[in-house]
Amino acid sequence: NAGVTQTPKFQVLKTGQSMTLQCAQDMNHEYMSWYRQDPGMGLRLIHYSVGAGITDQGEVPNGYNVSRSTTEDFPLRLLSAAPSQTSVYFCASSYTGLNTDTQYFGPGTRLTVL
Amino acid sequence: SQKIEQNSEALNIQEGKTATLTCNYTNYSPAYLQWYRQDPGRGPVFLLLIRENEKEKRKERLKVTFDTTLKQSLFHITASQPADSATYLCAPGYFGNEKLTFGTGTRLTIIP
Numbered sequence: 001n002a003g004v005t006q007t008p009k010f011q012v013l014k015t016g017q018s019m020t021l022q023c024a025q026d027m028n029h030e031y032m033s034w035y036r037q038d039p040g041m042g043l044r045l046i047h048y049s050v051g052a053g054i055t056d057q058g059e060v061p062n063g064y065n066v067s068r069s070t071t072e073d074f075p076l077r078l079l080s081a082a083p084s085q086t087s088v089y090f091c092a093s094s095y096t097g098l099n100t101d102t103q104y105f106g107p108g109t110r111l112t113v114l
Numbered sequence: 115s116q117k118i119e120q121n122s123e124a125l126n127i128q129e130g131k132t133a134t135l136t137c138n139y140t141n142y143s144p145a146y147l148q149w150y151r152q153d154p155g156r157g158p159v160f161l162l163l164i165r166e167n168e169k170e171k172r173k174e175r176l177k178v179t180f181d182t183t184l185k186q187s188l189f190h191i192t193a194s195q196p197a198d199s200a201t202y203l204c205a206p207g208y209f210g211n212e213k214l215t216f217g218t219g220t221r222l223t224i225i226p
Binding site for chain 2: 042
């Protein structure tokens with residue numbers, strides 16, 4: 001198993017540009033989520049999904065969209081990038097849910113918005 | 115508002131000693147708590163999950179306690195090694211609420 005994969009590893013955007021961060025898992029996990037990590041702020045949940053076709057907002061959803069058309073993929077879209085979205089983004093997945101199961105994280109995408 | 119505090123930003127421990135990390139939470143009654151390890155430039159790695167009805171949980175040299183009265187979880191690494199140097203994150207959660215909130219982490223350095 002490749003586990004949780006994220007692309008790209010690094011990205012530089014200009015303010016106002018849009019892009020999609022890709023996340024895929026090959027473990028047949030139902031639960032997937034996106035976090036951002038900023039110095040001194042810890043990991044903050046952006047959006048999550050408990051299965052294909054089901055998504056919900058986390059703590060900091062503004063400026064981001066998600067969709068879950070398949071079990072394997074959970075892309076994160078930045079609609080109009082802003083410098084405040086400069087961060088490291090992590091995707092995570094687990095088989096069923098958080099309270100009984102290990103959550104696996106991807107290697108992260110480091111995004112800089114100029 | 116809900117708040118999670120991990121005892122300090124950085125902790126230096128001599129090799130072979132026990133490292134103890136603290137996770138305190140306020141305005142919270144979590145049903146479980148997870149601990150993760152994160153190395154620089156990498157994603158967090160799940161270590162242990164402890165539920166509110168479990169006072170203690172062990173995995174090899176790791177031990178986690180969960181005191182719902184004190185609103186605190188302690189994470190112990192016994193016989194610490196330089197390879198244990200990393201940032202450790204705690205994350206309390208609720209059943210039926212698929213949202214984890216993470217603490218900011220404690221950067222542990224084991225000194226040879």
